[in-house]
Amino acid sequence: MQDGVTKIIINSQVSAEGQSEDLKALAKLMNNEPxxxxxxxxxxxxxxxxxxxxxxxxxxxxxxxxxxxxxxxxSGKAGYEQGKADAAKIILENQLNNGKTLEQATEFVRNLKLISDKELEKIIDLYK
Incomplete structure (x- = not known):
């Protein structure tokens, strides 16, 4: 990468035929298989x-x-803002899935200060 970071992408959904046992096991682990x-x-x-x-x-x-x-x-303001909104929605859903009320989940996300209260209200409306 241009920033000096090396990224390794492993597609665990395709056949690992011909790969090492470690790589086959890693693919299984990534797919939540024992x-x-x-x-x-x-x-x-x-x-x-x-x-x-x-x-x-x-x-x-x-x-x-x-x-x-x-x-x-x-790299792009619109993409950046959408990414924050998407992340806030995922965190809200995770809170709800972990037994929090909508009010508790909302407060948790609000305290993260990822997005404005106005944007958060738009997300919350999806769950009412």
Whole structure:
């Protein structure tokens, strides 16, 4: 990449035929399939389960992903703003899926200050 970052893209949805056992296991792990290869994959599966069961940790990950999305979309103002709105909606949905009321979820998203209150109200209207 131009910024010196190396990105590796793995399409876990296609056949891993002919690939190493580690890469095949990684593709399974990415598809949320059980893997029994070695202690590293055992550890990864255990940590994924712990993170998925911890709503606070999931929120931290969502916020991190939101910030990464913002950075990637910073090249265009409209795309940047849409990215923040999309992220706010995902975080709101995640809060609702974790048992929060609409009011609690709204307050959580509002406190993140990703988008204006006016934009947040537009999203909230979708859930009323």
């Amino acid at each position: 893997v029994k290869l070695n202690k590293y994959f055992d550890y990864a599966q255990r940590r994924i389960k712990e993170i998925n069961e911890d709503p606070e940790m999931r929120e931290k990950i969502m916020l991190y992903e939101t910030r990464m999305l913002e950075r990637e979309q910073a």
